[in-house]
Amino acid sequence: MYFNPRIEQKIVRTVLWLFTFITVAILVFIVVFILRKGLPVVNWEFLSRNPLDMGKAGGVFSTIVGTIALTLMALVVATPLGVGTAIFLTEYTFENRLTRIIRFGAECLAGIPSIIFGLFGFILFVTKLKFGWSILSGGLTLAFMILPTIIRTSEEAIRSVPESYRQVSFSLGSTKWQTVSRVVLPSALPGIVTGVILSIGRSIGETAAVIFTAGSVLRLPSSIFSSSRTMAVHFYILAREGISMPMAYGTAAILVIAILVINLATYYLMEKFIRRYS
């Protein structure tokens, strides 16, 4: 079968445009749908008050706090571990069997369904280590879940720092760690941050891993040993148990907005950072 290359070009162009359009349209549809259903119940009261009557009334304040606490907990644990592992794999070892095994392990970890992490976290943190249903247990479980993403993206980012930077740094009399901390990491930061943002998104939206480990208590958490409910879990319970669909959509709307805001804020900060350093 023969196509005139010019016609072929037009067809391919149209098809690719259509694919892009469909992708964007789906995204816009979801966001608009959720905001339209959810925004009517969102007001200052909704944001600032704790849920009442299982979530039928009141607001979602405690679940916002719970979400932030869990996500922070996960990031505080997973970022140093993940970035540290990535630095070790790229800068402190030569490629060998061990690094390949570690990388393979991290990739397998990334493919495990989150509910398995939930179960694992429940067995290890909640029961074995007796942390109970708590922000600590949930945060650690989320940390394990996002660790592979952080390792992988950090590794890519560090690898893409030009070798010549390292050569120059060493030739000017730097130690390994000086090179890593002053040259490699600043250059790799945008990539590392991208990985961290992806992880934040995953943590905020996670239900299965969290419901088993942080519980679903509606009270405002008072310490990392308090059980807490995240927005995603709150949404799941409200919708699943038919408690209140308007409240569920309100929660969903805030979740969507939060993720948008986090992304925008980070990209803005990143822009500023890159302009300063290059």
Add this chain to the structure above:
Amino acid sequence: MLNKINLEVFHNEILGIIGPAASGKTTFLRSLNRLNDLRPGSRVEGTIEIDGQDIYAPEVSVVELRRRLGMVFATPVPLPRSIYENVIFGNRLAGMRNKHELDDLVERSLEQVGLWGEVADRLDSSACKLSGGQQQRLCIARILALRPEFILLDEPTSGLDPISTMKIEDSLNRLKKDYSIILVTNNTKQAARVADRTAFFLSGELIEIGPSDKIFTAPANPKTNDYVSGRFG
């Protein structure tokens, strides 16, 4: 892979090293400041001495050593920082903090490569925005700020235009009264222009070394003659 290389570098001279690609010029240069140590599986036999001290001896600090042998690479590599921070990068690593000293150092180092007049008013802007030739002179200023004893240049003008090249060659001529310079170049004419002595490398071996006049007009070895007259390379 280098073999049978035996040469001396004198104070205050420019030693040119010429030879075709893969003749071991860069490897030689990198074994002087031990940058080859970073390659997996690199191995050194024989000795390299500075003023009688073996630089591969276990008590030698590689970090100190590299400060004594400043290196300029084939492509200019400004670090993604300001011009100012690029110049004093090595000094900061060494723990220098005094703002006045650093300011002085920046001015003097840039002055030495003829860059001060061109960038004095924008020291805080990114070094990556300079032209290629300016970037390469910045790289030289960056090692001068460390007050090294040797300057190792690895084809420093290979990507530059003739005017930038001339500026760098001028700087080298001025610098040789204070430093010992080793200039690796794949441009034989450059060696003829600026080097006091020239060494010819081929397949990892030193074929001939001598005063540049002699190497370029009456070399002892026929291979040298073939190379400098352009019969191969």
